[in-house]
Amino acid sequence: MSSDKLTLKQRYDRWMIKHGRVLVIGIPYLWLMLFFLIPFLIVLKISFATAEYAQPPYSSLFTWIDEGVNITINFGNYLFLLSDSLYISAYINSIRIAAISTVITLLIGYPMAYGIARAQGSLRSVLLMLVILPFWTSFLIRVYAWIGILDREGLINALLLNLGIISEPLIMRQTEFAVYIGIVYTYLPFMILPLYSTLEKMDVSLIEAALDLGCKPWKAFVRVTLPLSMPGILAGSLLVFIPSVGEFVIPELLGGPNTLMIGRTLWNEFFANRDWPIASSVAIAMLVFLVVPIMWFQHIQAKQAENGQ
Amino acid sequence: MSQGALQQAHEDVHKTQPWNNPDTVPFIRFENVTKKFGDFYAVDDVSLDIYRHELFALLGGSGCGKTTLLRMLAGFEEPTSGKIFIDGVDMAGVPPYERPTNMMFQSYALFPHMSVEQNVAFGLHQDGLPKSEIRTLVSDMLALVQMSKFATRKPHQLSGGQRQRVALARSLVKNPKVLLLDEPLGALDKKLREQTQFELVNIQEKVGTTFVMVTHDQEEAMTMASRISVMNDGVIKQTGTPFELYEYPNSRFTANFVGQVNLIEGVLVDDDEKYAIIRSDDADCDIYIDHAVQGHQGMTFWIAIRPERVRLITEKPEDTKYNCLSGKVEEIGYLGGLSTYHVRLDSGIRIKVTEPNSTRQIEPRYTWDDRVWATWESGAASVLSQ
Numbered sequence: 001m002s003s004d005k006l007t008l009k010q011r012y013d014r015w016m017i018k019h020g021r022v023l024v025i026g027i028p029y030l031w032l033m034l035f036f037l038i039p040f041l042i043v044l045k046i047s048f049a050t051a052e053y054a055q056p057p058y059s060s061l062f063t064w065i066d067e068g069v070n071i072t073i074n075f076g077n078y079l080f081l082l083s084d085s086l087y088i089s090a091y092i093n094s095i096r097i098a099a100i101s102t103v104i105t106l107l108i109g110y111p112m113a114y115g116i117a118r119a120q121g122s123l124r125s126v127l128l129m130l131v132i133l134p135f136w137t138s139f140l141i142r143v144y145a146w147i148g149i150l151d152r153e154g155l156i157n158a159l160l161l162n163l164g165i166i167s168e169p170l171i172m173r174q175t176e177f178a179v180y181i182g183i184v185y186t187y188l189p190f191m192i193l194p195l196y197s198t199l200e201k202m203d204v205s206l207i208e209a210a211l212d213l214g215c216k217p218w219k220a221f222v223r224v225t226l227p228l229s230m231p232g233i234l235a236g237s238l239l240v241f242i243p244s245v246g247e248f249v250i251p252e253l254l255g256g257p258n259t260l261m262i263g264r265t266l267w268n269e270f271f272a273n274r275d276w277p278i279a280s281s282v283a284i285a286m287l288v289f290l291v292v293p294i295m296w297f298q299h300i301q302a303k304q305a306e307n308g309q
Numbered sequence: 310m311s312q313g314a315l316q317q318a319h320e321d322v323h324k325t326q327p328w329n330n331p332d333t334v335p336f337i338r339f340e341n342v343t344k345k346f347g348d349f350y351a352v353d354d355v356s357l358d359i360y361r362h363e364l365f366a367l368l369g370g371s372g373c374g375k376t377t378l379l380r381m382l383a384g385f386e387e388p389t390s391g392k393i394f395i396d397g398v399d400m401a402g403v404p405p406y407e408r409p410t411n412m413m414f415q416s417y418a419l420f421p422h423m424s425v426e427q428n429v430a431f432g433l434h435q436d437g438l439p440k441s442e443i444r445t446l447v448s449d450m451l452a453l454v455q456m457s458k459f460a461t462r463k464p465h466q467l468s469g470g471q472r473q474r475v476a477l478a479r480s481l482v483k484n485p486k487v488l489l490l491d492e493p494l495g496a497l498d499k500k501l502r503e504q505t506q507f508e509l510v511n512i513q514e515k516v517g518t519t520f521v522m523v524t525h526d527q528e529e530a531m532t533m534a535s536r537i538s539v540m541n542d543g544v545i546k547q548t549g550t551p552f553e554l555y556e557y558p559n560s561r562f563t564a565n566f567v568g569q570v571n572l573i574e575g576v577l578v579d580d581d582e583k584y585a586i587i588r589s590d591d592a593d594c595d596i597y598i599d600h601a602v603q604g605h606q607g608m609t610f611w612i613a614i615r616p617e618r619v620r621l622i623t624e625k626p627e628d629t630k631y632n633c634l635s636g637k638v639e640e641i642g643y644l645g646g647l648s649t650y651h652v653r654l655d656s657g658i659r660i661k662v663t664e665p666n667s668t669r670q671i672e673p674r675y676t677w678d679d680r681v682w683a684t685w686e687s688g689a690a691s692v693l694s695q
Contacts, residue, residue, distance in 0.1 A: 203416060203418060205415075205416050205418040206420060208405070208412075208414070209412070209418035209419075209420070209479075210431070211384075211385075211404070211405040212385075212410075212412045212480075213411065213431050213432030213435055213479070213480075214406045214432050214435030214436055214483070215435055219435070223431075224420060227422050228421065228422060
């Protein structure tokens with residue numbers, strides 16, 4: 001009996017050794033397939049449909065007529081996106097805001113990451129902890145906190161008014177400025193962490209070598225540190241840029257009525273206009289826009305892997 | 310100066326021995342240099358003169374302060390107190406990028422994003438030399454270190470030995486007054502290291518630059534250096550040529566660190582202008598020294614005898630009054646060319662003896678537990694007072 005059990009266990013072990021790897025890799029892929037790929041295909045399908053007053057509120061692509069399947073694909077939604085300047089300017093605006101935010105995040109995040117990477121052991125973990133700490137509270141609450149800070153009657157205005165620096169409250173909330181503050185604040189850790197990990201790995205003697213060979217500190221930074229931290233800069237920038245493009249909560253809560261971003265347009269199409277096909281095509285178009293920088297990043301990473309960096 | 314003249318100038322260092330000539334102006338001078346990290350004295354009141362064209366080695370174990378001394382020359386650390394002069398110029402406050410030194414790092418610190426050529430040219434670009442001149446200098450230097458074939462490779466495509474050459478080329482190409490080498494051969498395997506030692510010496514002779522090298526490997530220091538400073542705990546214990554350090558160590562530390570040594574502790578019982586006799590609890594005979602020693606009777610001394618200067622005999626010698634210790638062979642290491650024996654003396658201490666296997670033997674000369682007598686010439690031992 002016991003030997004039977006043992007062989008069963010042995011069989012299991014052998015099976016695991018042979019197939020365990022596939023299992024470990026397979027489960028997350030299955031997850032992504034179920035909860036990313038299939039919904040994506042559904043959205044893709046809806047984007048080719050026509051809006052209808054029905055349940056669901058869009059036409060079916062496939063209709064059965066007598067002997068066969070009739071496929072109706074409607075490219076009209078995409079043409080509509082191109083023809084309506086609202087969508088085009090929403091896209092351009094989103095990309096502009098995301099790009100500017102990314103640059104600001106990089107300019108603030110780089111010195112911070114550098115400082116953390118060069119800090120002494122225990123101080124370094126404290127600083128890293130401080131970067132991660134905001135994640136412990138809800139993102140929504142943190143954005144709401146910014147409303148309290150930037151509002152007409154908010155903290156900043158109260159302080160400046162009391163100090164007599166300004167006589168009238170500054171309009172900060174419901175401006176693009178507030179959107180920048182929100183995005184930069186929210187995504188800063190995503191910039192700092194990849195930058196930190198590349199800078200921390202970098203051999204300090206490389207900078208010493210540059211100084212030794214006649215570089216002033218600033219030039220050593222430009223010629224050695226900066227190029228070697230490129231992978232971190234790229235990773236951080238993409239981690240900030242991609243979610244910023246589609247950001248909905250921040251422009252909704254902090255931005256004004258004129259802050260046109262694609263996330264908000266999408267929301268309006270779905271919930272205000274109930275035009276699912278248009279909303280879906282907006283989403284697909286956004287994805288296509290974002291695939292380009294991702295592919296570019298992959299390409300650069302592959303190149304760097306070839307160079308052994 | 311032509312190549313020939315440079316080479317001449319260098320070879321002369323061994324002959325002219327500028328360190329023995331009080332009129333020679335030292336090229337590098339440490340004056341009472343101390344470096345503290347917090348409460349820790351990394352370098353403690355070091356004064357040292359290094360002369361032009363020397364290949365000088367700072368030798369010591371890890372944490373002895375040798376690397377700190379080197380980094381102070383390069384300008385990466387400033388002394389807490391004391392002064393450093395290079396070619397007569399006080400280096401206080403001079404940043405690394407303005408010093409007439411270049412350093413070869415232990416990790417080589419090659420820029421991974423640049424090719425071999427670009428790495429070597431890096432320093433020359435900082436000097437703003439014209440492109441054509443840079444190209445000539447770089448290709449000459451790569452030829453010198455035999456790396457011309459690999460000019461367009463990236464560092465990660467090179468072997469350890471090749472990287473070492475590129476690092477050397479990069480630091481030499483700027484023609485520094487002093488080249489600093491931090492464990493230059495530390496990352497190479499033994500065989501490559503031995504081969505590279507001589508190459509490095511040859512290159513130094515060719516270019517005539519003053520080299521200051523840090524190493525923990527006494528053999529490497531002995532092979533390469535014109536002079537060596539043995540360091541311990543931030544202090545220089547002894548400075549001298551390899552010959553002086555080995556033959557005339559001034560302390561037990563140096564005797565132990567440079568080569569191997571048997572130390573026997575004893576007390577001076579009789580002395581004269583011509584001889585000295587030391588009595589030890591660890592030896593069953595008195596030890597006779599053929600020269601006078603500095604000290605009074607009753608003072609403690611250590612006798613230092615190199616393992617290869619001890620002779621083992623299997624028959625009890627007739628005269629066992631002086632320099633004759635009896636014991637048993639405890640361990641044997643047969644190395645082919647040499648054999649090493651550990652002999653447990655009757656007094657309990659253990660001594661080490663090496664003998665060359667200069668003739669072919671039918672069977673090993675000694676075996677375990679053989680009774681042997683260890684003797685040595687009365688001039689073979691050094692007497693150390695510290």
